[in-house]
Amino acid sequence: MSSTTPVDMSLRHSEKPQFSEEKMAEVQRIIAQFPEGKEKSALIRILHIAEEEFGGWLSIETMDYVAEILEIQPIEVYEVATFYTMFNLDKTGKYVFEVCRTGPCMLVGSDQLIEHIGKKLNIKVGETTADGMFTLKTAECLGACGYGPMLQCGKKYHEHLTPEKVDQLIEAYRSGNTNTES
Amino acid sequence: MRRLLLEHDQVPGIETYEVYRKQGGYRSVEKALKKMSPEDVLEEVKKSGLRGRGGAGFPTGMKWSFLAKPEGVPRHLLCNADESEPGTFKDRYLMEKIPHLLIEGMITSSYALGANVSYIYIRGEYMWVLDILEKAVAEAYDNGWLGKNILGSGFDLDLYVCPGGGAYICGEETALIESLEGKRGNPRMKPPFPAVAGLWGRPTVVNNVESIAAVVPIVNDGGDEYAKIGVGRSTGTKLISACGNLERPGVYEIEMGITVEEFIYGDDYCRGIAKGKKLKACVPGGSSVPILPHYLVTKTATGEDRLMTYESLAEGGFESGSMLGSGGFIVFDEDQCIVRNTWNFARFYAHESCGQCSPCREGTGWMEKVLNRLEHGQGNMRDIDLLADINKKIEGNTICPLGDAAAWPVAAAIRHFRDEFEWHVNHREEAQKRNYGLISEKTASA
Ligand SMILES: Cc1cc2nc3c(=O)[nH]c(=O)nc-3n(C[C@H](O)[C@H](O)[C@H](O)COP(=O)(O)O)c2cc1C
Ligand code: SF4
Ligand code: FES
Numbered sequence: 001m002s003s004t005t006p007v008d009m010s011l012r013h014s015e016k017p018q019f020s021e022e023k024m025a026e027v028q029r030i031i032a033q034f035p036e037g038k039e040k041s042a043l044i045r046i047l048h049i050a051e052e053e054f055g056g057w058l059s060i061e062t063m064d065y066v067a068e069i070l071e072i073q074p075i076e077v078y079e080v081a082t083f084y085t086m087f088n089l090d091k092t093g094k095y096v097f098e099v100c101r102t103g104p105c106m107l108v109g110s111d112q113l114i115e116h117i118g119k120k121l122n123i124k125v126g127e128t129t130a131d132g133m134f135t136l137k138t139a140e141c142l143g144a145c146g147y148g149p150m151l152q153c154g155k156k157y158h159e160h161l162t163p164e165k166v167d168q169l170i171e172a173y174r175s176g177n178t179n180t181e182s
Numbered sequence: 183m184r185r186l187l188l189e190h191d192q193v194p195g196i197e198t199y200e201v202y203r204k205q206g207g208y209r210s211v212e213k214a215l216k217k218m219s220p221e222d223v224l225e226e227v228k229k230s231g232l233r234g235r236g237g238a239g240f241p242t243g244m245k246w247s248f249l250a251k252p253e254g255v256p257r258h259l260l261c262n263a264d265e266s267e268p269g270t271f272k273d274r275y276l277m278e279k280i281p282h283l284l285i286e287g288m289i290t291s292s293y294a295l296g297a298n299v300s301y302i303y304i305r306g307e308y309m310w311v312l313d314i315l316e317k318a319v320a321e322a323y324d325n326g327w328l329g330k331n332i333l334g335s336g337f338d339l340d341l342y343v344c345p346g347g348g349a350y351i352c353g354e355e356t357a358l359i360e361s362l363e364g365k366r367g368n369p370r371m372k373p374p375f376p377a378v379a380g381l382w383g384r385p386t387v388v389n390n391v392e393s394i395a396a397v398v399p400i401v402n403d404g405g406d407e408y409a410k411i412g413v414g415r416s417t418g419t420k421l422i423s424a425c426g427n428l429e430r431p432g433v434y435e436i437e438m439g440i441t442v443e444e445f446i447y448g449d450d451y452c453r454g455i456a457k458g459k460k461l462k463a464c465v466p467g468g469s470s471v472p473i474l475p476h477y478l479v480t481k482t483a484t485g486e487d488r489l490m491t492y493e494s495l496a497e498g499g500f501e502s503g504s505m506l507g508s509g510g511f512i513v514f515d516e517d518q519c520i521v522r523n524t525w526n527f528a529r530f531y532a533h534e535s536c537g538q539c540s541p542c543r544e545g546t547g548w549m550e551k552v553l554n555r556l557e558h559g560q561g562n563m564r565d566i567d568l569l570a571d572i573n574k575k576i577e578g579n580t581i582c583p584l585g586d587a588a589a590w591p592v593a594a595a596i597r598h599f600r601d602e603f604e605w606h607v608n609h610r611e612e613a614q615k616r617n618y619g620l621i622s623e624k625t626a627s628a
Binding site: 033035038040041042043044045047048070076079080083084085086087101102103104106107108139140141142143144145146147148152155156157 | 256265266267268269270271273274299305306307308309310340342344345346347348349350361362363364365366367382423424425426427431432433469510512514515518522523526527530533534
C-alpha cells in the first residue's frame, strides 16, 4: 500500500518556505487551469514544485504553506502527500536513484543492478550515503520496461544500464555533471 | 504493414508543430470543425470499431454515446496517460515522439463530445514528457488550434496537462478523477459512472492516449477505412510494447491480426528470444492478464494460430487463453523462474492497492507473503492451494478491478506451472540457488 507512511511531525524546516516571485507566477498559472472553486485540483503539481524548491522533500512547513496558497486545510495536503509514492516526506540525498524492480526489469537484471549499486555506494535500499550525495530507492514499473534495467534520478530516466554504466553515472553525478546521457 | 499512428515517428523534428503540420497534421481538426457535426464524428468512431486501448477494450464510440448532456452543465474529456501497468510503455513513446498527434486527437474528440475544457492526466514520473506536451500545447494555441472560436467554427477548447504523483491505481478511471481533483487516488463506487458524474460531478469521458490518437486517422480516412484493417471485432492498428527477453524489445504498431509467431520472431518485430534462447512463457497484455506457457503462446489449445487480436489472445478463456489488455507484451526465456515472477507481480499489487477494500488490501498482502515464502524455499504444498483460495475471496468483492487484476495472474501461473511451484516446495535448497528453468517434461520445449 502506498499510504502507510505517517507524517513525521518532527521533520520541519527551520524557516517558513516562500516561493520566489517567478515560481509563484508558475503556481498561479497552474491554479488558473481549473474552474473557480476547484483550485484544489492544482495540489499535486504544486507539491512537485514545492518539493523541488524546498530541498527535495516535503516538510510540515512546506505542506502547510501549500495549504495556505490553495486555501485548503493542511490535512488535505498531508493526505495527498502520504498517498503518492513520488513525494519524499523525509530528507534525501542530493540525488535519489530509483531503480525499477518490477517483473519486466527483473527479467533483464534489475535485481543484480540494485545489488551492484548498493555495494558501490555502500548503502542498503532506502538509505543515503554518508556524504549526503545519493539515496537508493526501488520503484515499481516506470514505463521503461523495454529499455531495462533502468533507474530514474529526478526528471531523468537512465536506461539499458549495466554495472559499468552505473559506475560512470555515479562518477558523473559526483562531479556535478547531471546532464549525463545514458 | 500499415502504420496509422507511428507513420512519421522517424521524421526528424516531428515533435515540433512545423514538421508535424507539414506531414499532414491537424487535418482531422479542419475536417471535423469545418465539414462535420459532432454527431458525424461520433458516427465515424462508431463505424471504425475502435475499442479502448487502455486495457478493457470497450468500444469507444459506444462509450462516447453514453455521455450525459444535461443543459448548461460543462462536460470533460480526460486523457488517461497514467500508463503504469507493468510491461506497458507505448503511450510514453507516442507522447514523447509525436506529442501533436495526441493533442490533435484531443481537439477532434473534445469537439465530438462537446467538451470545452479537457485534461491530459500523465503519471508524475513522466515529468519530462509533460514538458514536451506542454510545449506542443503552447504551439497549438499559437497556431489557432486551441482557444476561442477555433478555425472560426464557434468551438472553444482549453487543454491542460496535469501530473500524478506516483500511484498505479490512478490509471483506474475514477481514481484518476479523484486524483485530478487533488485528492488521494481512491477509486469511486459505481454507479454513478463518470459519463454521468465524473470530474467535479460533471459528465466525463476518460480515454487512453492511444484511443484518442486513433481518432485522428479515423476522422481523416473515415471509420470504414479504419475498420478494413484487422480481423472481426479487432479493428485497426495497435501499439504493442514488447519487453522481457526479446532480441529487439520496443514499441511496435501492428495491424491487428498478425500472428503472435510473426510478432515474436518476425524481422519487422521482435526478432525472437534474446541470446538465442528458447521461449518459456508470455504475458501478452500487461501484468494483469494471465500468463501463457510456451505451448499456448503461438498456438491456441485447439492448434490454431494465435493472432494478435482481442479475441484470439482470449481464445480458450481462463483455461488456456489470456488477453490483449494494454498491449504490454512480456516474454520470458527458458532461464526465468515463474514463481519468482509471480511473487514480483504480487508484490507490485500489494504495493499499489489503495487500501480501501479489505479483500484487496489484505488479500494482495497475503498473496505477496505466501509467494515470497514459496520463492524462497520456505513454503509448503498447502500454500499453493491457499493462493487459489485467496483468489476466490478477492474476486468480485472489491470496489475496483485491481483486486481481480492481482488475483487472476496468480491463478493462471499456478494452473500452468504448478509443477514449478511444487518443485520450490520439494527442493528448498536448490530453489534458493537456481531457477527452475525448462526442466520439466510438461514445459520442455520440443
Ligand atoms: C488498476 C487499474 C489501472 C489502470 N491503468 C490504466 C492506465 O494506466 N492507462 C489507461 O489508459 N487505462 C488504465 N486503466 C483502465 C481505465 O480504467 C479505463 O478503462 C481506460 O482509461 C479507458 O480508456 P479506453 O476506453 O480508451 O481504453 C486501468 C484500470 C485499472 C482497474
Ligand atoms: S480493489 Fe484494491 S485498489 Fe481497488 S478500490 Fe479496493 S482496495 Fe483500492
Ligand atoms: S518494469 Fe521496469 S520500467 Fe516497467
